[in-house]
Amino acid sequence: MNIVIIGCGFGGVEVASKLSELRKRSKDLDISMIDRRTRLEYQAAHPEILSGKVTPEEISGDLNKFAAKINAEFINEAVVNIDFEAKMVKTKEEREIPYDFLVFSIGAEQTFFGIPGAEERSYSVNTLKGAIETKNALDKLDYSKKIRIAVIGAGLTGVEVAGELVDYFKDKKASAKIYLVELMPRVLPAFPTENVATYVSKFLSDRSVEILTGTAVQEVNEHEITFTGGTELSYDVIIWTAGIKQNSLLENLELPKEKGWLKVDPYLRVDGMKDVFAVGDTAYFENEGVRAGQNVEEAGRQGKLAAENIIRTMKGKKLKRYRAKNTIQNPRAFISLGNDKAAMYFGGMMFKVFAYLVKKFVERRYMKRFR
Template sequence: MKLVVIGCGFAGIEVVEGVRKGMKDAEITMIDPRARMQNQSLFPEIISEKVTPDEITGDLSSFARKHDAKFINEAALSVDFKSKVVKTEREEVPYDFLAITVGAVQSYFGIPGAEEHSYSINTLEGALEAKEALERLVSSGKDRIAVVGAGLTGVELVGELVDKYGGKLKITLIEALSKVLPAFSEANPKVCTYIERVLREKRVDIMLNAAVERVEDDKIYFKGGEPLDYDMLFWTAGIRPAPLLETLDVPKERGWIKVDENLRVEGMNDVFAGGDCVFTMIDGRCSGKNAEEAERQGRMIAENIVRSEKGKPLAKYRPKNTLERPRAFISYGGGKAIATSGRFMIKGRIAYMLKKYVDLRFMKRFE
């Protein structure tokens, strides 16, 4: 059986491990333009230098060798679902089963100037570039930092900026909706009010209901209200599907691949998809996009590929981190975090230690 895995992040790695465990003779090919898997959960700590790039990335070639897989260090450019072939610039790779786990990229919602004038920490390269620019800024005596997006990444980034640069920076956190961490406001509003209070105590200015309309190289304009002057802008608002998805003729919901309850692409028996790049609605529960959900989906894809090959009935996926009941660790600086799942919440140092354990546990497999 030939398995091709496109995208070797949280979900793809689990697919490879799971299929290898269940089928010693499977021919597995991994495809990814990155030479190292990136653990994005820890990118905010690149800014405060609490982690190094080596600690939070893992070498995909040696991972492939360990699992007797072939690794093609290129981007997949297209898939011919009829002849069952994945194309990269240099190779054409046939498959019996395909797993599409290509994740997501930063979205700028088409806001003029947003991409051009901001830094994104959604990739390691972006986080390192932002860190360098920040160092230059601080040494030049400039201090006005704007962070657009008060979701998990924006909050964690602000916590790390305060930890590293303290009173040297004037930080403004900008959110289009009415709450900090809006994704948690229905399930557990205490998460939002607690984080808002903590950040205000750290002297972070918070602008809510502030929808960005356009960005110039030193000013952010809003739909209503006065513009804001800034020296450096971080963009942490929103994600969109990885560009490969635009080339794939498969059922989609707002650009994300639609999968069935077995995590097969809707209407296909031999193509599975999981992680950030999919839209998963099962029994009225919609998966949220985070590392835990991507890992669980990767494991289920592996199990169902093995079951398909052995002619067994497929297992049904049960979303755990859902839009209705979000689960997350959210660090807010000072070695503290919130751990929340639905209405449950613990906060402080223990939650941060748990977060670090969970974040780094995934990387053990690359040692």
């Protein structure tokens, strides 16, 4: 049996790990891990690349080495198509990889919502490469004049980036104005209660970040951002932290989708398919009106269960139902704010003491599996 995992981020790595563990009892099982990158990226730490608190090596892990450790094959290629009839994965490099079971764990991509000029003129921290390029752009600025940085989108990543920028410019002893722009009426709009937004807004404002809520970007020109209503903001660097969209691989695949994401059944199989699973950001899982969030915790938990259900299918056993924990309706997260401070949001409540230390502990413990 060949199990092929497309995408080796938080979800894919967990599928492979769990399969390898369960395989001890079923030896005739090959695991192929495919990724267009060579390293797993710990995206939650990307904002800290800007302030130099972490290095790219510390927050990314060698997938080849990881695969070797768990006795899986790692294929560093980009998947461009899948023939579900022939059960064959096709890569850009024109390789064809047969599968008995397939797992989609291809994550999400950044979206610029088609706003003119946004993609061409913005930096991003969604990928490690993007975070390094953003840091390089900051390093090249002319510090003899007042610098203006616009962070677009005040979700989790946006507030973290703003916090790290404050630390970056403090270290440089440079004068910079940081704007945090948000379409919705408050920062962290995906968090259902206001406590965390109020705390984070005050924390960042006290560190001189200017927060512009209820502000929509209409167009990005060479030197200015135009907001709806015609107001303009001149900038030196834009960092785009607003919104994700489905992986473009899904566009040409005729699969059941919900809002563009891959719709999965209660067992994490792509709806209507018995041999194709989907986990992590790319999957749309909903149970009794509660939708799984797109976060590290869900990707990992889904990865483990998908692996178990693959083995159960092979053995003709009853499959296990998935229960989401970190949901859209009730999210939980660490939010780092710069200056070695963070807030932990859990069950609608916020905890500040030791939150940054706990966040860093979780990150280091996770990355240990790649050492």
